[in-house]
Amino acid sequence: MIVPNPAPTMTLALCLAQARFHLLDWGVVAVYLVFTTVLGAKLAGKQATIRDFFLGGRKLPWWAVCGSTVATEISTATFVVVPAIAFAAGGNLTYLQLAIGSILARFVVGWYFVPRFYEQEIYSPYDYIGRRLGPRVKTVTTVLFLIGAVLGQGGRLFTAAFMVSIVADIDLVSAIWLMGAFSVLWAMLGGITMVIWTDVIQFTILLLGAVVALGFALHVVPGGPGEAIRLGREAGKFQFFDFSTDLSVRYTFWCGLLATTFSNLAAFGTDQVMAQRMFCCRDARDARRSIVWSSVSIGVALLMMLLGIALYAYFQHAPFTPEEAARYAAHQEYLLPIFIVRALPVGVRGLIVAAVLAAAVSTLESALAALSQTTAGPLMRRVSKWRGSADPGPRFQGELGLSKALVFAWGVVLCGMATACIGIARNYQNAIDLVLAFAGYTAGPLLGIFLLAFLKHPRDDRGLPWAVAVAVLAVFAVSVREQWGVHVVHAVVAVVAGLALLRTGFGWQHRLLIVLAITAAGALHWVDGNRFPQLMSSGVAFPWTYPLGTIITFGLGFALGRPRDAPTESQ
Template identity: 40%
Template sequence: MFLGAIDVHFTWIDWVVVALYMGLTTWIGHLMSGKAATVKDFFLGGRSMPWWAVSGSMIATEISALTFIGVPGAVFALKGDWTYLQWGVGSVIARGIVGYWLVPLYYRKEIYSPYDFMGNRLGEGVRRLVTVLFSMGAILGQSVRVLVTALILQTVTPLSMNTCIWAIGGFAVVWTLMGGMRTVIWTDVIQFCVFVLGGVLALGWLVGHLGWNEIVAINTGVPLPDGGSVDKMRIFDFTAPWTDKMLNYTFWVGVIAMPFQNLAAFGTDQLNAQRMFCCGSEKDARKAMLWSSVSLVTTLLMLAVGSGLFAWYQVKGMTPDEAAAFAQDPNNVFPVWITTVLPVGLTGLILAGAFAAAISSLDSVLAALSQTTLSAVLGRKKMECEEGSARMVKLSRMMVVMWAVFLSLFAIWLEGERRESGSKNLIDLAFGMVSYTYGPLLGILLAAILPGKKSLEGVLLGVVVSVGLVAWMRPELPSLLAAMGLPVAWLVESRPQIAFPWMFPVNALITLGCAMLPLGKSIRVGREHD
């Protein structure tokens, strides 16, 4: 690591600011949480949360420290630009579909998760299957957020990455156990405000010292080692999919593939959907979902910060330690800049906001994993019958701790794999990890909604084929096989040459198609299954 000479810039005053901020946020969250006397209180906030708070919580969960650190790092990288913003088109489309189509379906009957809805339509076997898929996807996707937060903590401390990961997991458990979803949502709102404030202050500092015109000029026509150049503030790329199938950030990926990804994220991922169920009415849930599109403004803000950071180091230069840290991982650039450039105290506030934003995302997924696990193991009826019992609340809290340990262990493994493979784009890593499960989950949801006969055997076949396709395309399986001493060259050489975002629609349609096959006992959609 090259950060040893950088952490000295993070003074005791900054640590005091971090401690005060984290303590104050914890105290406010505890005050706002109320008493989690029932499972409904713990997981759904008593269905009494205001829509604007739920919307802010959705945004905070979506952006988290991954956007705060990963987006500027991606722009700062050699060929980085703003084309990631094109994916926002698909996000807006999907939120509209969720708000006007899925929310009414979910609110017709009191349920705890989309998996209850799918189970009611397709049977208990499907409920358990989608719960397993969600748990798998949550561990894969959220482990990247743990890594991002650990990267920030490692920048300002001499601690190892593994120690940072365990510390973050422990704090997330504390926040989750304080009061369930009420605490999660209210702390999310606080983090969202500080997160945006940090981005605005950083961009203001960069513009104030360099000037916006200078930033734009430096980011235009940046020469590359191969003789080409890149416009680091380019937004649109209209390259046709068949011209270069490996491009992730194009307009066509944004408007065709990413609506499927976001429909799965907001409609089937309990991490996001759980917030909708915390609203008191269908109308409030729709408003919360639609207004969460404001997150695109935050993404735009952090893209601008990334361009500002690139211009800053072009003009001001960098120390040998900074150059080494950025060469090792471009995601170091923003936390290092905050630590070494901003005034004492302000550094602590902004990084405290980043810590808290990341932890608020983690406590959200821990609550969601706990709820879906209990629902799958005990069944929805038993949960409803015993929702007010001390035993059920205790079990919920035990599940939170169990999942926190598992998530931390997987994050440690993933960091080792990331370092070995040289993967540096955290945004691609995060979206790539959820590509294993989002397509199958969306396909099962569509099977539960669309008329016609479906079968559990067909759904299982679709899931196996879909997950297998992603495993074939992604580097994780070859790495695992290589660690076991098995040959992997054949797997890598036969890998399909296609950008991973296209697997969201492909796998959703594969799963839906297989669900319609006449395999085993068929279930006609529309029949309720208790």
Template identity: 35%
Template sequence: MHTIDLLVIVAYLAATAWLGLRLSGRQKGLTDYFLGGRDLPWWAVSLSVVATETSALTVIGIPVMSYVGDVSYLQLGLGYILGRIVVALVMLPRYYDGEMVTAYAYLGKRFGRSTQTTAGVTFLFTRLLADGIRVLAAAIPVKIILDGMGLHASYFVIIVVLAVVTILYTFIGGITAVVWVDVAQMCLYVAGGLLTIIVVASTDGFGWLTDAAEAGKTRMFVLEGNPISASNGLIPSLIGGAVFAMASHGSDQLVVQRLLTCRTRLEAQKALIWSGVLVFVQFAIFLLVGLALWGYYDQATPADLALTRDDEIFPRFILEGLPAGISGLLLAGILAAAMSTLSSSLSALSSSTVTDVIGRLRRTPLSDEQGLRYGRWATIGWGLAFIAPAMFFRSDEGNIVVLALGVAGITYGGLLGAFLFGIINTRAGARDANVAFVLAVAVNAFFFVMEKYVTGEVWVAWQWYPLMGVLVTLAVGGLLSLTHPPRPSAEVPVTAEGSVR
């Protein structure tokens, strides 16, 4: 690590914070702070969606998949595209009806206050766990840098610093600052992936690609294996990926909040579908990075390289294989991309806290001034809360991408199932939706805990969690709805508590 690398990192992080604050504009109320005044261009929103859902997890986690395995992770990208198309055509129009601030306002409109609050609280808890892992992903390259310089900072110290820095510009700039920073960061870390491939090819040629093909590492479609427990199979990746994308992009406030910042429903649909194409291309780039590194390190395993985690392979190459200054720029991109994703989560968590919890528990509607004040305090609180789950998952030895997706998948199925349940079943009431939702989350949590902390065996691949949650919600909710007379109307009017006037 050279002095110029450190200077580049410091300068870039300062420039990122300045950019976020410079482009944030003045935040006058809830719509400005949480939705950017509904005036952001669709292409920026599309890039922001991609940066938010992948960021540092993509940069350091996906190359590992092809390094130790193959490129079959691309199957999931195809499923993601299919799922986004369904969300764009079926779910987005309902969010734009009534100018809702959060995804869960639709559940409040359909089932009432209790269901909206239940879904909102569940989102808060799951997002806290999943994004605690994202914070850990950002801390991994930082620790490698500091260890290489003889400065042995703990993960705890690194995580605290990242959280505090991110809170600052999110607190002031709101979603507008978050989106524009996302755009800049995505361009940087994708360019870093392409630069890595160019550097390896310039020194070793493209022989590693031929060797990878001969070793079976360029295989994209996996047709063999148990479709229920084999997480790299075509069927679970395609179907599970589609349902996962429907849940993450149709019922997760982290993504829906961005889509609601678009000027029109049509622009939001365009942003969502194009984000699926961009994610597939991004997956391909970083899987190719993994193959290049596999060749660069002469096919050595991470253990042979004395790495404590598989996810450290790309950060190590950035320090060892890239020229001075360039490695600093790419490491800064990883950090800034991770912080932009964390800021996205802070904005989504604070908006859901204010709208779905505080706003629904109060007897009188929140004013714009009150909502803005509560939102900023919620931003600080959630930023500090990320520290605990990041430290909890620090000792996990599995791939960090799979870990984050598995945690998110626990509740995605129940959330998506509740939305579909409200659309399909016209006689269902709040009790039916609430009981079905809680049971669906409990079923997925059971399989996750058994795999990670009890048996160590995969009974159900994580790609199936969302679909399993949807089926449980529809089945249990459907049976419960038969125990009472049909509702006179499938919808109830949108109140000021669930919309912006």
């Protein structure tokens, strides 16, 4: 337990005033931005076709794709919040148990998903789904991805801007839009090739920043690493495994083995923000190597956890001021910024902020490329039909221009979402909870649909709208604890379901199944620690929303669907 210093010698405001960004700090950040822009553009080269812009010509080396995957995965939420998880009262290394499912999921994606993706010339998992289940299902999955990406990536951008605004002493909204501007610039300059090469640079900066932050944290602890280890052991910070079966606990062995496997299958197999890189490799073998070797990202998470333990030792010897304690109590994300402005020298602060920018911009530019790709194809097909042009030359030029315009448009949308997160974040304990809670609504249903497409004999799509709706309702029911919200949703769903069932071609058995599924999904709101103390101490932890959404979508979609041959997109 950290006890505030009863007689502080310096308030946080004075500390910030004296530790504001020095000219050298700004110089470090400027060099990072200019160097990354110039080198990334040079390595990316010129994109002549839409295939170059979105697939990199399918000629990128696997190790670069791997580095890009890691850089995107290690978002600012990880860089800023993970140390706070280890630092907190009762915090320890149990967060790293999530790596079990993460690594397992990468092997499944590499050995089972990737070969399917490379059977044909496709740009996304949604193209694969469309060819297996039909264009209507592809549209559903694309919309689910767009919603999830805007919510999740907006939350990640907010987290990065939050830290940068504190350390660099600039307005939060300004930080959001400045970071968004650089992300848009890099994504527009060279498409996915630019994204991947800048990610490789940013992975290097990110890793260097993590090592430097840990090194300085251990250096400023009186007694050095030995003292940090001693204090960490006394506080139980080095506990790794938690075999609790309480569904309310977020970081347990069972959550890591089961729930996280589902979430990472969704992330690497069906989320275009991450999956788009697999389509850029020369062949399926290289794509498999890139996704499996990206497991090294666990090492970065370990570094950040150790940083949290080092910060715990540091603040035991140099406690929070009352103002610092109040800020930390309001938001865990203040921990690393407080340490940066208090303890790090000029120049090093700039390097750490550059690392945070690297984590943020890497994830954001990947999201922009993915959002642009998933919307450019359908829009361009409509434009081509309207023009009636069969000349591929103008079509390629039109697609390239439209793709870049969409990057800009989606950049504005994500910055707007990040700005909205300023108010939304007050309802969440930390930024990782915010981001993953957003993703839980769409990632599970997406994975469920993909698994249906993966079947040797796929089902038709008539049950999928119901399956997705029930899955989203179930996730909402276990995530939102305010009863008024659930009552409103129940009322709307009951009316819509009643009207829709009167018009469907389902038999009475299928109609009864839909009614029972909707009722059961809504009833999950009342599953908590008061009624089921043997299962949980409070509500269901957010990682379990991923298997919940997946199982409901797959099960109900399969039960309501009818066997049929896999259609092509043209059918």
